[in-house]
C-alpha cells in the first residue's frame with residue numbers, strides 16, 4: 001500500500017469519477033443523535049468551505065463527483081447543499097442515487113425489512129442512543145454493541161447487521177451495499193470501473209473500494225486499499241486526497 005502522496009499523474013490518467021464516503025472522510029466521524037419516544041433529534045454536520053472549493057475545482061477540471069454514504073438523502077442534501085450543483089449522491093449503502101434532482105432507486109427492500117423494524121424498536125438497552133430516519137436500511141446508533149440486536153439478526157440469514165463502532169447498519173446482504181451503488185452510478189455516467197477512484201474509511205466501504213479502479217483507504221486497520229491517507233491529524237482524508245489529485249491533474 002502506498003501513501004497518497006505517491007498518487008501520480010499516470011495513476012490519474014484513466015480516472016473520470018471520484019467517489020467519496022462521508023463520515024471519517026468528508027466530515028469527522030461521530031453522529032450525535034437521541035431518540036426519546038416519538039422524538040428524534042440529531043446534529044447535521046456541514047461540509048467545510050475549503051472542501052466546497054476543492055470539489056468545485058475538481059468539477060472544473062473535468063471530474064465527475066459522487067458522494068456514497070450510509071446516510072439518508074434528506075441528511076446528505078443538508079450536509080452538502082453547497083456542492084449539489086457538482087456532485088451526485090448515492091445513499092443508504094447503495095440503495096438509491098440522486099443525480100441532478102433525478103432519483104434512481106437501485107433496490108427495493110420493503111418486503112424484507114418492514115416487518116423487522118418493530119422487532120428492532122422493541123429492544124431496549126441503555127446503549128441504544130437513537131434510530132436514524134432511513135428509507136431503505138435500518139440504522140441504530142449505540143454507545144456500544146447491543147447483544148439483543150445481534151441475536152435478533154441471527155434469525156435473518158439474508159440480512160447483514162454491521163457494527164461500525166457507533167451504529168448498526170441493517171440491510172440485505174449483497175444487495176444493499178455501497179458497491180452496488182458505485183456500480184450503478186458508474187453505469188449511469190457511462191463509465192467503467194477503471195475510471196473510478198474511491199475513498200472510504202470503514203467496514204461498509206469494502207465493496208465501495210472493490211468496485212473502483214483506484215482504492216484509497218482512510219483507515220488501513222479496517223479497510224485495504226492501493227493508497228492510504230492518515231486518519232488521525234488536523235486535516236480530513238478527503239481534503240488530503242483532493243489536494244493530491246488537483247496537484248497531479250492537467251486541464252482536461
Ligand SMILES: [Mg+2]
Nearest residue numbers: 021023024202
Ligand atoms: Mg465512513
